[in-house]
Structures are given as C-alpha cells and as structure tokens.
Amino acid sequence: MHGVNHMTIPIRKFDTLVIGAGGGGLRAALQLAQADANVAVVSKVFPTRSHTVAAQGGMNAALANVLPDNWHWHMYDTVKGGDFLGDQDAIEYMCHAAPRLVVELEHIGVPFSRLDNGKIYQRPFGGQSQNFGGAQAARTCAAADRTGHAILHALYQQNIRAKTHFFDEYFAIDLIKDDEGYILGALVLEIETGEPLIIQAKTTLIATGGAGQLFRTNTNARINTGDGMAMALRAGIPVQDMEFFQFHPTGIAGKGMLISEAVRGEGGYLVNGNGERFMERYAPNAKDLASRDVVSRAVATEIHEGRGCGVNKDHILLKVDHLGSEVIRKRLPGIRDMVMTFLNIDPIDAPIPIFPTAHYTMGGIPTNRFGQVVVPQQQGAEEPVPGLYAVGECACVSVHGANRLGGNSLLDIVVFGRAAGNHIIEYLKENRYSRVASQCSIDAAVAHLARWDQRGSPMGSGASSETVDGLRNELKAIMDHYCGVFRTEDVLRAGLDKMLKIEQRLQNVYLRDHSKVFNTARIEAFELENLVELALATVASALARRESRGAHMRMDHPQRDDVKWLKHSLFFKGGMLDYKPVRMKPLTVEGFSPKPRVY
C-alpha cells in the first residue's frame, strides 16, 4: 500500500452496498435482490461464519402455537424488558411483524422444531408474559438450540438463489461520501490479496454486528469488533446508548461460551453454593426466567456475598439433569455437545458451572424504524443521513432499550433487515443517478488504510514494544474490571483514564508483518482501532449516566431516574455527549408509561 495513489484504486458500482453478512445484512440483501436491485454484500468472513450462526435459543413471535399469545403482550414485555428506554413505535412495529416474518422464514426453509400438530415449536424464555405481566408465555420459535445457524444458512441459501453479489473476505475500512453528506459506499480491503477496492453505491447498509470483543470474557466470536459502529463514528455519526451492554447470566464459567436461556426455558434452574434456588428471592414470580439483567445481577451478587459454588466459590450451577435425557438430547443437543467438549461434563448427569458473561451491545448506530441512520441536525434530533442505513446489533432502533429480551435479537435482524431493504428500494426509485464522492472523503479513507503500513523506528533507537495483541488484552481487562455488571463513578472515571491512555498508546503500535496476502495481523490492527473507539464510547456514556436502568447498574445511583434520564445518550467521536428523547408514542396502540419493574 505504501505510496499507493488512490487514482489507481479500482471502483465497482452497485445500487446498494451491504456491509456484513449476518442475518440482518442477508435479510436486507434478499429483499433487495428479489426487487432486482443491484446489491453487493461485503463480509470479512464467508457469510455462514457470521456470528448470527451462534444464536441458539430462538426468535420471539406471538404465534400462540403453545400458549395463548398476542403481539401486544410481546410489545409490553419488550418495553418492560428494556426498562422503558426502548422506542415504542419501533417496538410495536417489530412485535406486530414478528409472526408474519417467522412464517416467512419457515417458508424459505428454516428447519424449525415441530409440535405434534405440525406447527412451529415454541418455548418459554426470560421476560415473557401473557396478558401484560401475567403468567409465563411461550413465545420463542426454535430450531432445537441451533436457531441462528438454521436462519443464517437459510438466508444465505436464498441469497444464492437470488444471485446476490458477494464479496467474501473483504474488510470495510471507511465510508465515503459527497460534499452534501450523502453516503456513497465504502473503501474496502480484499483480505486475500491485500488490495483496496472502492465500492460505490447509492445506498449503504451497515450490518456488522456487535462489539462483544470489548470484554475479556464474552460469548462472542472473534470477529465481533464493532467495525460498522466505529466506521460510523469516524464519519461523524454518533453511537447511541452504548452504556447498555448485556451480560448474559449463563456463560460457561471461566471460558465464556454461551449456554442458551433455552436451558432455563426448558426447565433448568440456578442454584448457589448452599444448594438454594436463589432466583426466588430476586424475582418471586418469574424466578429463573426474569430478564437477563436481573438474573446476571443476582448471580453476581450471590458470588460476591460468598454463596458461590466450587472450591473457590466463584461460580453458580445451572441444574439441568432433572430434565431427563430425552428433553436434553432433543431440545438442547448443541448445548450438550458444547458442555461435553469444553467441560468434559454431560449435562444429562451433572450441573453446568456458569458466570455472567458479556453478550450483547444494546447500543449502536441510531436509526429509525425504517433502518435509516438518524442524527441530530438543525431541523431536529433525528434527521436521516441520506443513503445510509444500519440494522441489527450494530444499530440502535431502539427496540431493546436498556436490556434486550432473549429471542428478540434474531427477530430484530429479520424485521429491520427487511424494513431497511424495503426503504432502500423506495429511496432508489427517487435517487436514480449516482453522485460523485468527494475527494477528501476518499483521501481520508485511503490515509486510514495506509496507517498499518507505517513501520516503527529500527530496533535499538527507541523502538516501541507495544503490540496489537498486548494492547487488545489490556483493553479487554480494563473493560472487564472498570465497566462490568456493577459500576460506580470512581471506577468508571478510572476506567476512562485508562482507556484514554490506551488510545494514546495505539499511536505507537506498529506491525512487523507488512505482507499483502491474507495479512490477518493487519486486519486485527484495524479491529483494535475500532474496539478502542467503542470502549471509549461505552465507558464515557456509562460514566455520564447517573442512574441505574436495565443492564446499566450504578451502585452509587441505584434507582432508575425517569425525570432526568428517560433519554437516549449519543456519543460522538472526540468524546462529546448529547441526548435525545425516547419515542414513547407507539404507532397505533397506547404507550406504556414507566412503572416499577418487578419480575
């Protein structure tokens, strides 16, 4: 790349560039390809290796196949689960669309598990109720415990059928735009050859997933480095509600692999070192199926107060052996495999040691319910950025508010992937002609691409010993320690100081491997830059929010404060914070007003 003149960078032109080939990106691409839009999907991994593949438990929809259900009840649960920070227009839209979209997935081939009457199998999941807070509901449509795999593969297969254009193993560096602020695609890097490529498009959809790699112990794949969110930040777009990071109550203790909520949905429960079913004390009604933030705090509290399990009292046990071999083999085969592989335990015989583990980024690129990226401008708090869309975990619609319900993530990506696809089709009708990217936006992206071609000073003359691997390990340890389940002003402030130092030190990191072909060291360096941006956003947003809501627990401000803090945070690159109101008004029904959240 040294000295590469950007005039020599090849350009490809499409109607739409989709960045990311998980469920959100593929659902949008399918909608577009079927409407004969010319769509390119760029993914840093082969599509079926995207992290949607790891989703286990299922996808919520009020089909009422097992117990009575209603999309309005689903909406209530989602608003309450998000501790009233979710935007209720988007939540109504999602819950209302859910049954139709599950059926659509079934029609394209997803191998859902079945009930005796031939309909889609549904299981109970956390935070679900009938009749606005009544008895437990069974709303999660499942393909055993491999629902994400089943959905991702089916969506990829349909895209093969629709002849979507895939750029597999291309890494997106930065967005490009014109002088009026229209987003016009991105500069990308072909990993195999190390060659840059400009993909010009009238519309760009970011669907790059979450940033679970911010934390040392997490359930996420290595690729979950929040690339799209960081790209948006660099393009001047804020990220919203980053202080809300979900810790899943049941990661494998000490390792982090996810043990699906489906295990508790099928009847598993948590016990502490005294053999007590402690969730009864924290959530008398929902018990083990309270929402994830509640269960995670309960698990952390039990361990903190000396009631953990094992020699070091450092974990909690998830008891499943009472479910019987038949249920475990049939409904939880993937979990059983994983526990046997990583713990040498067969859950048919013995309980699973678990610990709360970083899992899901509730925050992300602010969008409206059409998937359009929206930012504060002169006219208002939510003005669309022309040509730019975002869906899925990298976006913040916000349907999950301060805490996502299990089973709502696969739903989110399918609903808003489709909605964004539809909106893009309309946009393309009105914007038929390509715009011209501004030179300075291309120059900036090319300069960024060249960053990791820099070589450190020769050994001996003050050569830096900093490495990508070393700095990344420090970043994750800082996030674990200073921005975990329980937070305080002092700890967050110390964490922010440490992260700012990491940001400084990143300037002194140089690669030793400068080869072009499949240089994964270079990709990891770009990913680390992205993680640093998002770690700063997360800690700074958490420090500013002096209340406890959903997944954000401030020990020094333990109450929710709807007077001061019923609002979304917006973090801008450079550290500025802004706020905007929560959309409390749904589309057709009455809004749900904040009330005490009890499970």
Place this chain on the structure above:
Amino acid sequence: MRFSIYRYNPETDTAPTMQTMELADADVTPDMMLLEALRLLKAHDESLTFRHSCGEGVCGSDAMNINGRNGLACITPLVGLTQPITLRPLPGMPVIRDLVVDLSQFYHQYRSIKPYLVVHDPEPETEYLQSPQERDKLDGLYECILCGCCSTACPSFWWNPDKFRGPAALLQAYRFIADSRDQATAERLDALEGPYRLFRCHTVMNCVDVCPKGLNPTKAIGQIKKIMLKHLI
C-alpha cells in the same frame, strides 16, 4: 509444547516449509484447545496465518489438518495430541498462505446442488405443517457448518474436485430431498446423475471419520442412491 506448522507466504517463499514453533509449558493449561495455542503462537509471531472466529465449533472457520487428520482447532483439546503437533492446511485445496486455503471449489460445489427449499404450490398464510417425525429426518443433515473437513478428506474429491460434488454438498442435497416441504426431488435427483457428481463416492468414509459435528455424509449419499433407484423402477 512443540508444534510443526506448515508455513508458506507466496510473496516471500518459493516453496512451503514446516516450521518448528514452541510454547512454554507454563502457557499451556490442561483444558486448552488448539486454537488458543495458535493464538498464543501468533502473539509471538504475528505472521502466522489461520482463519478462526466463533471459538466454539459452530462457524466452521478454523478447519485444518491436525496430526494428519482434519478437524476444527477450536474444539480440539491439546491434551491427547502427539508432539510435535503437526498442522497443515486442509489437503487438496490451493494454499493461500500458511493454514489458509482457497475454498472456492468447495463453495462452488455447495452452490451447484441448489441448496434452498423449492416449493411450487402457492404459499399458505401460516407455516407449512411438518410432523415431528418428518422434521426428525433433517437431524444430522441441517447442522453442517461448511467447514470443509469432510470434502477435503475425500480421495474422490481430491481427484475430481470440479466434477464430484463431494460429501458436504451431497449431504446438503439430501437435506433438501429429505425435507417433507421440498417439491423438487425429481430435479435434484436428475442433477446428480452421471458417473461423477454423486457416483464418485466409493464409501471410503473419511468424511464420517473427520466430521467435527458427528454428521454422516456417506449415509446421506447412500440414501440418495436408494431414492434414485426407486425412481428408476
């Protein structure tokens, strides 16, 4: 702990070499998987190149040849591997760099079996009904993660990667034939006729032996042959 790792960088190397690499015993924990060891080795030498992502055996990125046998690094425990642990790229595929191979041919074969549900009837407004027994027939088929361990362990695929579909693609072909909702069985069978696409399988069963998900492509291939025979009669 000693490793012998296939190294090849097309920009600097004229031929591949096997490089000895070592991890201090203090860095190795008893329950460690091979992928973690590779990550530690890469921390020392960032030029060491391999794919990986989920770390739990569901994304299929880190397939490689481990002591002569294809598998996923992330779910292969170090304990039980004879030293030096010899790592090579998946056999028979063009090597891009180190342990990274070009899987284009493998993906092409997957796409060519039309791996998607085909239904000719008008769609109902609810889900297609499928009994639990009908759904059971998809178990052992739909779980494939496209890691490539099976096809790249198959001698028939090594000789004819352009003509023989290979075990992974054929497993998926059967996944759709076996699906009670699919209405393209005849077309699917027709598309597998001839001496190569299906019939190059000589039941060597390497695919069954190496599949990290415990699937059985040989059995699926046998089922396709059986159904073909029935259709002939």
